[in-house]
Amino acid sequence: xxxxxxxxxxxxxxxxxxxxxxxxxxxxxxxxxxxxxxxxxxxxxxxxxxxxxxxxxxxxxxxxxxxxxxxxxxxxxxxxxxxxxxxxxxxxxxxxxxxxxxxxxxxxxxxxxxxxxxxxxxxxxxxxxxxxxxxxxxxxxxxxxxxxxx
Numbered sequence: 001x002x003x004x005x006x007x008x009x010x011x012x013x014x015x016x017x018x019x020x021x022x023x024x025x026x027x028x029x030x031x032x033x034x035x036x037x038x039x040x041x042x043x044x045x046x047x048x049x050x051x052x053x054x055x056x057x058x059x060x061x062x063x064x065x066x067x068x069x070x071x072x073x074x075x076x077x078x079x080x081x082x083x084x085x086x087x088x089x090x091x092x093x094x095x096x097x098x099x100x101x102x103x104x105x106x107x108x109x110x111x112x113x114x115x116x117x118x119x120x121x122x123x124x125x126x127x128x129x130x131x132x133x134x135x136x137x138x139x140x141x142x143x144x145x146x147x148x149x150x
Contacts, residue, residue: 036124038063038087038097040131042079045108050083050135059101061085061133066094066121094121097131109134 015027042059044050062076074087097110110118111132122129 033092033126035088036090036092037128038074038090038095038122038124038131039128040085040087040097040133042083042085042099042133042135045134045136045138050079050105059099061087061097061099063087063090063095063097063122066096090124092124092126094123096121097133099133101135104137105135106137107133108136 015024017024040061042050042061059079060076061079063074074089077085077087079085099107101107108118109116109132111134112122113130117131122131
């Protein structure tokens with residue numbers, strides 16, 4: 001598969017092949033689709049300034065396959081001065097959103113299209129996805145791999 005940033009079109013079709021069965025010679029029509037995009041923003045809980053690259057805090061976001069078989073998810077991208085990021089070139093599947101933070105910041109919540117998906121994989125189907133990563137620099141309890149535990 002080409003690197004995600006060069007992905008122009010993709011398709012997926014389920015094919016069942018039996019060891020002793022006939023050769024598969026025709027899978028029918030396969031509709032090509034354009035790559036999907038995950039657009040997001042990083043916000044600070046309580047409305048403060050979230051860490052972004054312009055504040056000297058290297059904040060990057062990327063995705064990893066959650067068992068969907070995607071070999072080349074979109075490359076890591078920086079969070080811009082307005083707290084926005086865009087991961088382009090994904091195909092349909094389940095993904096975990098990952099991030100790097102420094103300076104005492106921790107993730108609290110992750111929302112996808114307005115739904116709390118903090119402990120779930122992102123589901124990319126046939127449309128782009130909008131996500132919001134909520135951070136805090138106030139530790140309120142024990143830290144879990146996904147954020148602050150209350």
